[in-house]
Amino acid sequence: MKIGVLALQGDxxxxxxxxxxLGVTAVEVRKPEELQDCQGLILPGGESTxxxxxxxxxxxxxxxxxxxxxxxxxGTCAGCILVSKEVTNQQVESLNLIxxxxxxxxxxxxxxxxxDLVKVELMERQFEIEGVFIRxxxxxxxxxxxxxLGVHGDEIVLVEEGNVLAATFHPELSEEKIIHEYFLEKVxxxx
Numbered sequence: 001m002k003i004g005v006l007a008l009q010g011d012x013x014x015x016x017x018x019x020x021x022l023g024v025t026a027v028e029v030r031k032p033e034e035l036q037d038c039q040g041l042i043l044p045g046g047e048s049t050x051x052x053x054x055x056x057x058x059x060x061x062x063x064x065x066x067x068x069x070x071x072x073x074x075g076t077c078a079g080c081i082l083v084s085k086e087v088t089n090q091q092v093e094s095l096n097l098i099x100x101x102x103x104x105x106x107x108x109x110x111x112x113x114x115x116d117l118v119k120v121e122l123m124e125r126q127f128e129i130e131g132v133f134i135r136x137x138x139x140x141x142x143x144x145x146x147x148x149l150g151v152h153g154d155e156i157v158l159v160e161e162g163n164v165l166a167a168t169f170h171p172e173l174s175e176e177k178i179i180h181e182y183f184l185e186k187v188x189x190x191x
Contacts, residue, residue, distance in 0.1 A: 004029040004038035010046025014172040032063035040187035043079030080166040099143035120150040130174040
């Protein structure tokens with residue numbers, strides 16, 4: 001199994017490190033042809049408008065939309081914005097892969113970033129894990145077709161629909177590996 005990680009900006013290398021810790025081959029994806037041998041793709045944090053511009057300039061925007069028709073995707077922070085159906089507070093063209101509406105930088109500026117416990121239900125077990133929120137988005141609406149997997153207080157922070165998983169926080173920045181393990185299970189099930 002080979003997982004691609006969009007490597008245009010952001011902390012993509014931490015996702016690669018986590019996947020390698022889990023014994024999975026991980027590759028940096030910067031061009032459409034680098035998706036060819038991948039069975040899953042992670043869209044990391046970064047700056048969503050910049051990511052969209054870069055993806056469009058090199059042909060990855062449409063390539064990722066096509067990739068998602070067959071293989072699982074996992075968007076974290078800015079990646080969550082990218083996979084959303086709609087972004088409310090900024091003009092960001094999203095990939096429209098999951099029926100959620102997000103709000104960019106919803107908790108405030110960089111100084112308002114925080115770490116707190118997130119309640120997660122995965123693989124029929126409940127966990128409290130560390131959630132790292134850095135200029136994080138909020139999921140302000142999730143359609144009935146979207147399964148809520150994690151919350152922080154009253155806020156939805158982890159969701160899935162079909163083969164798309166999205167988190168408003170950075171699971172690659174905590175010690176807990178369960179979310180990446182869950183994504184890998186989705187990939188295995190799709191092969």
